[in-house]
Amino acid sequence: MYRIVIDGSLCSGFGTCADLAPEQFEVGPDGIAKARVGESDDPNVLEAAAQCPMGAIAVFDLASGEQAA
């Protein structure tokens, strides 16, 4: 299970996260990505964090407490 944290001050609204993990991310009307859920077991959240062009997404592994992406 992963905890998703988005830094809205870094997000530029490219929407890569919403494309890769549409159940977990959406880009709001303000052009900033938001997590639909705070926690998820979908491994696509790791890819979404890794592929965020602005490095605005952090994903933490709840079991270990460490940053997974």
Add this chain to the structure above:
Amino acid sequence: MKGDPTFWILARATGLAAYALLTASVLAGLVVKSRPFGKAMKPATAVDLHRTLALLALGAVGGHVAALLADHAVEIGVLDVLVPGIAPYRPLATGLGVAAAELMVLVYASFSLRRRIGQKNWRRLHWTTYGLFALAAAHGVLTGSDSGEPWALGLYLGSIGAVAAATAWRALVPPAKPRPRPRPQPAATTEGA
């Protein structure tokens, strides 16, 4: 022109290299969102490439400035490379290059300052890249000793055309969406009964 031409030749070479690297960086930045290469280039990879090329372009600009300061074919001093328009050699055209270089430093540095200046201001500042690219192209065409050569004209026209085409692609063609991987299904707990 007088004396050893080594630094003059270096100044020309680094100037052309800086312009080519700037063009490549702008193109890499334009494909971050438009994704014309689909899966072949991920957005984060494009950003890494964009920033690396921008840093290399800045390095080439640094080499260009250093070579001009070391050269004595034309007398250009430290103030001349800091204040646009005061250089004794083709002041207007040289000034365009100084302004372009200073904007390049500003835009590159702003990436690390996004949190401090805010995303909106950062994006506004990033839009000035089009202006600095135009300044750099004008500087190259107007001051470059090689501007009359067919290969140099090809470089300038090709780079301007490529940036215009990539901009049009970004504005007009919807980006290819990466596909999420199917989520792994939980393993069945009962089997074969």
